[in-house]
Amino acid sequence: MTSIIEKRLSLHQRLAEQEEENRALKSQNTQLQALATLGSATCMIAHEINNLLTPLTTYAALAVQNPNDLELAKKVLDKTVRNCQRASKIMQSMLAVANGQNHQKQDACVRSLVEEAFTCLCRDFAKDGITVQTNVPEDLRVLCVPVQIEQVLMNLILNARDAMLPGGGILNVTAAADDEHIRIVVSDTGRGIEPEHLANVFRPFFTTKTGKDRPAGSNSGSGVGLAFCRRIVDAHGGEIGVTSKPGKGSTFTIQLPLKPPHERP
Numbered sequence: 001m002t003s004i005i006e007k008r009l010s011l012h013q014r015l016a017e018q019e020e021e022n023r024a025l026k027s028q029n030t031q032l033q034a035l036a037t038l039g040s041a042t043c044m045i046a047h048e049i050n051n052l053l054t055p056l057t058t059y060a061a062l063a064v065q066n067p068n069d070l071e072l073a074k075k076v077l078d079k080t081v082r083n084c085q086r087a088s089k090i091m092q093s094m095l096a097v098a099n100g101q102n103h104q105k106q107d108a109c110v111r112s113l114v115e116e117a118f119t120c121l122c123r124d125f126a127k128d129g130i131t132v133q134t135n136v137p138e139d140l141r142v143l144c145v146p147v148q149i150e151q152v153l154m155n156l157i158l159n160a161r162d163a164m165l166p167g168g169g170i171l172n173v174t175a176a177a178d179d180e181h182i183r184i185v186v187s188d189t190g191r192g193i194e195p196e197h198l199a200n201v202f203r204p205f206f207t208t209k210t211g212k213d214r215p216a217g218s219n220s221g222s223g224v225g226l227a228f229c230r231r232i233v234d235a236h237g238g239e240i241g242v243t244s245k246p247g248k249g250s251t252f253t254i255q256l257p258l259k260p261p262h263e264r265p
């Protein structure tokens with residue numbers, strides 16, 4: 001009899017201990033998740049700010065070399081103000097994405113999103129032998145967080161450029177809509193993606209732009225650009241995909257819903 005009571009008491013005690021341990025593990029898990037969120041937000045912000053600062057540095061250096069060109073100096077200052085304002089918007093919006101919050105979406109003109117992405121890059125593509133072709137209907141609109149979709153486009157355009165260095169090629173950006181989606185397509189005639197890499201390109205930290213594998217003339221990569229693009233597109237309820245032929249080029253397609261989820265059939 002005593003032994004049964006003792007056994008029950010000991011079981012109760014073990015249960016209480018395990019419940020306490022469970023609570024401690026849950027709290028540790030929450031703290032670790034918060035740290036992971038902070039890490040991924042920091043990485044995304046650093047990556048995007050770098051995308052904005054790199055072209056500005058080159059552009060400003062050009063103005064320093066040509067002190068008498070006041071028009072150039074004015075252009076550099078305009079771009080600096082613009083990209084700095086953008087950097088601040090990006091920080092707010094990236095923190096929200098990393099925290100899993102939905103930023104306020106706006107009805108945006110797709111052509112303006114594409115134009116803004118090109119403007120922020122401050123690059124003369126022709127100097128790299130790259131012909132830019134865009135075909136985006138003026139009246140095409142989409143519900144989105146504009147600064148985020150512009151950053152996605154910037155990343156795709158930068159990758160396309162890297163893929164076409166040093167030989168040059170054609171960068172094509174088009175957009176079209178059906179009843180439910182808008183589709184933005186960014187394609188290039190660059191080196192393409194090897195079939196064994198195709199499934200990896202959206203994985204965080206996957207990059208071929210390092211060491212001896214780095215394509216001549218291209219920027220070195222951290223491999224977070226496309227992972228970031230996928231995260232943003234997912235947060236918009238959309239999809240991003242790629243097709244590619246090695247040696248011929250790559251095509252990235254972003255599909256975004258035209259209407260918010262509660263208004264879809």
Ligand SMILES: Nc1ncnc2c1ncn2[C@@H]1O[C@H](COP(=O)(O)OP(=O)(O)OP(=O)(O)O)[C@@H](O)[C@H]1O
Nearest residue numbers: 159160163192201207208209221222223224225226
């Ligand atoms: N347009 C493209 N043509 C060929 N390869 C591409 C293209 N876009 C992406 N890739 C491949 O996918 C990889 C991952 O791209 P991602 O943008 O995530 O990283 P990254 O460009 O290497 O570095 P970063 O973090 O600076 O963007 C690239 O390293 C490259 O191998």
Ligand SMILES: [Mg+2]
Nearest residue numbers: 155159225226
């Ligand atoms: Mg990239």
